[in-house]
Every structure is written in structure tokens, then in C-alpha cells.
Amino acid sequence: MKIPYFPGCTLKTTAQNFEMSAIESAKKIGIEFIELPRWNCCGVVASLTSDDLMRHLAPVRNFIRVQEMNKQGLVKNENRLLTLCSMCYNTLSLSNLRMKNEADDLQKINDFMHREEENYDGNIEVVHFLSILEEMGFDKLAQKITKPLKDLKVASYYGCMLLRPKEVGIDDAEAPAILENFVKSLKAETVDWDAGSRCCGSYHTVNNVDIVYNLVKGIILDARKNGAEAIITSCPLCAFNLDVRQSEIKKDNPDFQTIPIFYFTQLMGIALGLDKKAVGLEFNKIDTEDILKKKKLI
Amino acid sequence: MAEKQKMIKVYLTGELFEVPEGSTIMMALEYAGFQLKQGIGCREGYCGACATVYREKGDYKLKGGLACQTVVSEGMAITQIPSVPAEKPVYDLNDLTPDVGTFTKLFPSVFRCVSCNTCTKACPQDIEVMDYIQAIIRGDLAKAADISFDCIRCGLCAMRCPAEIVQYDNATLARRLYGKYLAKKSPELEKRIEEIKEGKYDKDIKELKEMPHDELSKIYYKREIKIS
Numbered sequence: 001m002k003i004p005y006f007p008g009c010t011l012k013t014t015a016q017n018f019e020m021s022a023i024e025s026a027k028k029i030g031i032e033f034i035e036l037p038r039w040n041c042c043g044v045v046a047s048l049t050s051d052d053l054m055r056h057l058a059p060v061r062n063f064i065r066v067q068e069m070n071k072q073g074l075v076k077n078e079n080r081l082l083t084l085c086s087m088c089y090n091t092l093s094l095s096n097l098r099m100k101n102e103a104d105d106l107q108k109i110n111d112f113m114h115r116e117e118e119n120y121d122g123n124i125e126v127v128h129f130l131s132i133l134e135e136m137g138f139d140k141l142a143q144k145i146t147k148p149l150k151d152l153k154v155a156s157y158y159g160c161m162l163l164r165p166k167e168v169g170i171d172d173a174e175a176p177a178i179l180e181n182f183v184k185s186l187k188a189e190t191v192d193w194d195a196g197s198r199c200c201g202s203y204h205t206v207n208n209v210d211i212v213y214n215l216v217k218g219i220i221l222d223a224r225k226n227g228a229e230a231i232i233t234s235c236p237l238c239a240f241n242l243d244v245r246q247s248e249i250k251k252d253n254p255d256f257q258t259i260p261i262f263y264f265t266q267l268m269g270i271a272l273g274l275d276k277k278a279v280g281l282e283f284n285k286i287d288t289e290d291i292l293k294k295k296k297l298i
Numbered sequence: 299m300a301e302k303q304k305m306i307k308v309y310l311t312g313e314l315f316e317v318p319e320g321s322t323i324m325m326a327l328e329y330a331g332f333q334l335k336q337g338i339g340c341r342e343g344y345c346g347a348c349a350t351v352y353r354e355k356g357d358y359k360l361k362g363g364l365a366c367q368t369v370v371s372e373g374m375a376i377t378q379i380p381s382v383p384a385e386k387p388v389y390d391l392n393d394l395t396p397d398v399g400t401f402t403k404l405f406p407s408v409f410r411c412v413s414c415n416t417c418t419k420a421c422p423q424d425i426e427v428m429d430y431i432q433a434i435i436r437g438d439l440a441k442a443a444d445i446s447f448d449c450i451r452c453g454l455c456a457m458r459c460p461a462e463i464v465q466y467d468n469a470t471l472a473r474r475l476y477g478k479y480l481a482k483k484s485p486e487l488e489k490r491i492e493e494i495k496e497g498k499y500d501k502d503i504k505e506l507k508e509m510p511h512d513e514l515s516k517i518y519y520k521r522e523i524k525i526s
Contacts, residue, residue: 009436013398040413040432054460058413115415 002075003132004066005033008042008088015085015236015263017280022084022129022265024279028272029144031132033082034074036065042088043095053105059095060109063124064116080127084265086161086235092126093168128162130178130234130264131170138185146273148187152295154267155191155228155259156180157219159238160199173197179232182264186271195222200241209245216245223259229291232264239263243285260288270297309375323350323365323376337380343367346450349379349422351457362420362454382453384464389471396479398437405468408434410461417455417465423448427455427465434468442469443476 011019023033043058066081083089099106100122110119133141156179163169163176171178176197180190198219201212219242223231233239243261250256261284269279276298281288292298304319310330317326324341327334339347348365355373365378387404394400401408408431417427430445446469455465493499506514 007436009398012436012438038429040428041411041435043412054412054414057415058411061413061415113415115419 001030002032002034002078003080003082004069004075004078005035005082006039006042006062006088006092007035008083008085010085010087010236014240015283017283018084018234018236018239018263018265021263021269021274021279024274025265025269025272026129028269028274029136029141034069036062036069037072037074038065042083042085042091044087044091046091046094053108056095056098056105056109057113059092060099060106060120061113061116062092063096063099063120064113064118066124067118067121079123080125082127082129082132084129084234086128086159086233087237089126089128089170090161090168094165096124096126097167128170128234130162130182133182133185134178138181141182141268142185142187145186145271147271147297149267149271149297150187150295152188152267152291152297153191153227153229154183154186154188155193155223155226155231156183156196157231157233157238157242158197159233159235160197160202161235163197179264182268183232186267188267188271191223191226191228193222193226193228195219200235200238202237202241205237205241205245212241213245213248216241217249217256220246220249220256220259224257228259230260230262230267230288232262232267234264246286258286260284260286260291262288306370306372308370308373311377312375317370319370321370323352323363323368323370323378324348326370326376327365327378337365337378339366341366344450346452349382349452349454349457350376351379351454352376362452362458363422364450364452367422379453379457382456384453384456384467386464386467391474391478394475396439396475398435400475401434401468401471404471405464407461407463408468411435411463412461414460416458416460417463420454420458422452422454423450425449430469430472431463431465434472439472439476440480442472446473 007019026033039062040058042062043055047055063081066079069075070078081092083092099109099120106120106122158176158179163171163173166173183190195218199215200219201215204211231242233242239261246258250258266279266281270292276289289298305316306319308315308317308326310327310332315326315330317329321329324334324338337348339345343364343366346364350363350365350368351360352363352368353360353375354371370376389404411428411431413428413432415428417431418425421427425448426445430442433441433445449466449469451466451470453466456463459465
């Protein structure tokens with residue numbers, strides 16, 4: 001299956017391990033990501049004001065690219081746009097929702113973009129890779145696993161962007177299970193914990209580091225308390241905060257026990273038999289190899 | 299008797315003038331008596347000094363162009379942009395790394411891009427300005443350098459940008475970083491520089507310098523250009 005793929009800026013810079021592990025894992029289960037030949041920033045973050053239409057230009061332009069890909073024959077009748085980054089997923093989905101619901105706004109945007117060769121027709125569906133896996137069936141994924149992540153206790157960290165607002169959430173915001181079902185399909189053990197959809201502090205990491213520092217500390221302590229040996233996420237900003245700030249917490253508190261942070265696709269890759277290089281473990285800040293070696297996975 | 303030159307009406311900085319049909323904006327300005335001290339450069343479309351904003355009669359769009367390259371039309375309204383007072387950070391290329399972090403520090407406004415494409419519409423060089431800005435945002439400096447190669451730094455993109463990005467300065471930095479750190483090194487160039495230093499071409503240069511103009515012109519046009 002070939003599917004149009006929107007990487008987003010972060011996956012090309014600080015989250016290359018997310019992209020490489022996702023592309024390689026997907027190949028193993030017969031999904032080929034076709035990167036948009038031309039794309040721009042998703043528009044992050046989604047504008048919530050009703051009169052700030054300009055912020056929707058970026059997402060809509062990317063939707064037009066998907067239409068073009070179909071015309072160019074790069075994909076066949078494929079109106080889905082696949083994303084990996086939770087933030088891109090959220091921003092693109094919210095804009096798309098508005099374009100589908102507000103015909104006047106869509107008209108204004110199309111008029112403004114008169115240099116584009118075609119209008120956005122409102123028919124693209126933004127999908128997250130996790131939803132594709134769910135649709136395919138986690139049981140099917142389970143059948144393809146060659147290296148079960150036996151005994152590895154994995155805490156699923158959703159953050160905010162995958163679940164909220166509910167109109168675009170990929171699962172129930174209050175009781176999500178999609179990541180846990182994913183973890184089970186890799187034959188790893190799920191962890192029942194409280195902090196799975198707590199905020200990581202998001203962009204406060206730029207100029208209010210204390211906020212992120214304290215939130216991350218709470219999240220990690222909760223994971224440890226509930227026996228987690230690894231945390232998975234699909235958000236590069238969450239991953240950055242959890243990974244980088246944890247190192248700082250450790251520096252201040254030598255007794256603090258760190259937990260490796262993985263993109264969900266990295267563990268998926270390992271379970272599908274990819275080596276550590278193919279899933280980009282060297283990009284992760286907190287050591288990821290000790291636990292994987294201990295479980296005889298690498 | 300020579301045929302009478304047809305004249306057309308144009309608005310130069312809001313004032314009505316009659317200028318010869320077929321003039322470039324720069325010729326029209328000079329014909330009308332403006333003494334150009336700024337916003338004038340090579341007169342050949344290379345340097346980008348003569349950025350101009352104009353509107354054609356009956357059109358609502360403000361367009362950008364070079365005064366030395368754009369031909370006037372009846373009823374055209376014209377204003378020159380002699381300089382762009384944009385912020386320009388000072389940096390030492392030796393201290394920088396060829397990645398997106400460098401832009402975060404020196405040009406944080408680049409991340410305000412909303413992909414409106416107004417910069418591309420304003421560019422007299424038909425460069426996909428928005429695409430190189432987007433390439434910078436995702437750290438693809440090779441692509442940014444490639445797309446922006448024909449930029450003449452006229453500044454029209456920055457003047458129209460709703461996010462107040464100084465596109466051309468970003469592009470210059472991308473090309474500098476690409477050239478210094480990322481582009482494939484050329485051992486041939488190093489070798490040639492050594493040869494020049496050693497005086498291998500001194501005799502040839504001296505001969506060329508002393509050659510009469512006609513002869514120089516003849517060998518110039520007879521030369522073979524190898525494009526590899």
C-alpha cells in the first residue's frame with residue numbers, strides 16, 4: 001500500500017529517529033510512505049481564533065499537494081495524508097475540519113491561493129500512523145512480529161495532541177487504549193499509570209524550563225512507580241522534553257532513575273527485526289540500549 | 299523626418315508624467331527628470347538595486363519588479379524602493395554550524411512563516427521564495443541554497459512578508475553555510491589556486507592585458523565553453 005506522507009519539519013531535524021524507524025517498520029508490513037514531493041510546515045500550532053484564516057494556508061497547501069500526487073500518479077485514488085508527528089497530525093486535522101465545515105473559509109483560502117493550479121476540494125483525510133495500524137488490525141501486526149518484546153514493560157505516553165480536542169482525537173481522550181493495544185501487539189507488557197495523557201509542558205521548554213522540568217519529573221516518577229522500563233510517544237516535542245529534561249533532572253538528583261524514551265515506531269522496528277541503527281537509537285538522549293540488551297532484543 | 303515618439307502617461311511616486319512608450323521604469327524616471335542617487339545599479343537586471351513596486355491600470359494587484367527590466371504601460375503607477383531597512387544580524391561564518399539551529403539564533407522570524415506564498419508572488423526573479431524558506435525551516439540548506447541561487451537581494455519579498463521574515467538574508471546565509479560546510483569540495487579548485495599562486499598563468503594574463511581591444515574581443519568570442 002502506497003500512502004502520501006507528510007513528515008513535518010521536526011522529523012527532518014531533531015526527530016530523524018522517528019522518521020527512519022517509521023519508514024523502515026512500515027516497509028516490513030507492506031506500507032510504503034510516499035513523501036509529498038513538495039511540502040511546507042504544517043502550520044503549527046493550530047490557531048483557535050475564528051478570524052485568523054491566514055494560519056490555515058499552510059495546512060491547506062499541503063492538502064493540495066496530495067491532490068496533485070494523485071494526478072501525477074504517485075499514488076492511486078488515495079485521499080489520505082499520513083502523519084507521524086502528533087503536533088502535525090493535530091494542526092492539519094483541525095484545519096481540515098474547519099475547511100470541511102466552513103465553506104466560506106475554504107472559498108476565501110482558495111481565492112487567496114490563486115497561484116496554485118487547483119483548489120482544495122475538501123476531500124483529504126488526515127490520518128495518524130497509529131490509526132492506520134489499528135485499521136489494519138493490531139492482531140495482523142502481531143503476526144508479523146519476529147522478535148517479541150517479551151517482559152519489556154512499556155508505558156504509553158499520549159501527551160495532548162493525539163487525543164484533544166475530541167473532534168480530531170485518535171482515541172477516547174479520557175480512556176485511550178490505542179497505544180496499549182499497539183504495545184500488546186509487539187508482545188510487550190503494558191503499564192497502568194496515571195501520567196499517560198498529562199501535559200509535558202510543551203513549548204514552555206523554550207523559555208520556562210522549570211515548568212517542563214517539574215512536569216517531566218512527575219511523569220517519570222509515575223512511570224517508575226508503576227514499574228515501567230520504557231516510555232513510548234509519537235510526539236517529537238514530548239520526546240524532546242522527556243528525553244532532554246530527564247538528563248537535567250538526573251544531573252541535579254543523582255538518585256533519580258531515568259527511563260528510556262522511544263518513539264513507538266522504534267520499538268515496532270525492533271520487534272519487526274530491524275537493527276538498532278535502522279531505528280536510530282543513537283539519536284535518543286537517555287540510554288536505550290541497556291534495557292534492550294537486558295531483554296536480549298539487540 | 300523621424301517618426302514622432304509615442305508618449306504614454308504614468309504615475310511616478312504619485313505624480314503624473316508623460317514618458318516615451320517602450321521605456322523601462324528606470325528610463326521613464328530619468329526622462330521625467332528624477333535624479334537617481336539610490337535604487338539604481340547595474341541597469342542589466344543583475345544587481346537587484348532597483349526594486350520597484352507598481353500597479354498596472356485596471357489591475358488591483360501590486361506587483362514587484364526591477365526598474366531596469368520592467369517596461370512601463372499606459373496608466374502604470376510606480377514607486378521605487380531604494381532600500382529595505384530590514385534587520386541584518388552580523389555573524390562570523392567560522393563560528394556557525396550548517397543546521398537549523400543557526401537560523402533559530404540569527405533569524406528566529408523565519409519560523410513565523412505561514413506559507414502564504416506572498417514572497418514568491420513578489421519575486422522579480424521568479425524564485426520559489428516560500429519553498430526555500432520552508433527548506434530552511436526543516437534544515438535542508440542544500441535545497442535552500444539551490445532554490446535561492448538566482449536571488450539578487452532586491453528585498454521585495456521582505457517588504458511584502460506578513461510575517462516580517464527577511465527572506466533574502468536567510469537565503470544568503472543558507473548559501474554561505476552550504477558553500478563553506480556542505481558542498482562537495484573541489485580538489486581541482488585547490489590545485490588551480492596553487493598554480494595561480496606559483497605564477498603559472500602570469501605570462502598569459504600579461505599578454506591578455508596588453509592585447510588591443512579588437513584582438514581581445516576576437517579571441518573572447520571564439521573561445522570554447524565547456525559545460526560539464
